[in-house]
Amino acid sequence: MRRHSCFVFLFCGIFLPGILGFPQTNTSIDCDSLLPNYEAEPQTSAPPYIIAVSFDNFEPGNEVQVTLEALGDAGFKGFNLQAREVDGDVPVGTFKITDPNTKGLECHNMTNSAVSNANSDVKQKVTTTWIAPQDVRELQFIATVVQNLENFWVGIQSKTLTPMNSESVNVTGKSKRKVCFSV
Numbered sequence: 001m002r003r004h005s006c007f008v009f010l011f012c013g014i015f016l017p018g019i020l021g022f023p024q025t026n027t028s029i030d031c032d033s034l035l036p037n038y039e040a041e042p043q044t045s046a047p048p049y050i051i052a053v054s055f056d057n058f059e060p061g062n063e064v065q066v067t068l069e070a071l072g073d074a075g076f077k078g079f080n081l082q083a084r085e086v087d088g089d090v091p092v093g094t095f096k097i098t099d100p101n102t103k104g105l106e107c108h109n110m111t112n113s114a115v116s117n118a119n120s121d122v123k124q125k126v127t128t129t130w131i132a133p134q135d136v137r138e139l140q141f142i143a144t145v146v147q148n149l150e151n152f153w154v155g156i157q158s159k160t161l162t163p164m165n166s167e168s169v170n171v172t173g174k175s176k177r178k179v180c181f182s183v
Helices: 002-019
Strands: 049-053 063-070 078-085 094-096 102-107 110-117 125-131 139-146 152-157
Touching: 049 139, 049 152, 063 078, 063 139, 078 125, 094 102
Parallel strands: none
Antiparallel strands: 049 063, 063 125, 078 110, 078 139, 094 110, 094 125, 102 110, 139 152
């Protein structure tokens, strides 16, 4: 009887995840290229996902709520979300993990510089909090979203956020514009 129990346990551990449709491999997304570690090509169509942010402007130490959300019923299983300076290729700031479907990642030796999925459950929306660092220029949140092993989108971007100490922004967060009148 003991051998039978061991066989059942071994069978369930090896074959059940594949039978139920769970991937047996650990799919990770590269911190730099934001490409998953498998051979499929990214989708070129408009992504059925958006990145929403709670503020247009930020100061060092500010917490910005960031939400990655599916449009309609296009759920997702995996993602990698980072903040990067516009035209930059390195994550900036850190994430405070507040959603049980998320986990922090270490990119470029910076703890929680990116956030990813903590499980392969289908998600409609995840929310996290990003903490702004010192000395950052305009930035965007950028993500790769994995719907399934064949369908994923790379480089989904949020709107651009501007630091409050930027010369083009005054203390109210509105852009300064020079207006010239000719008489």
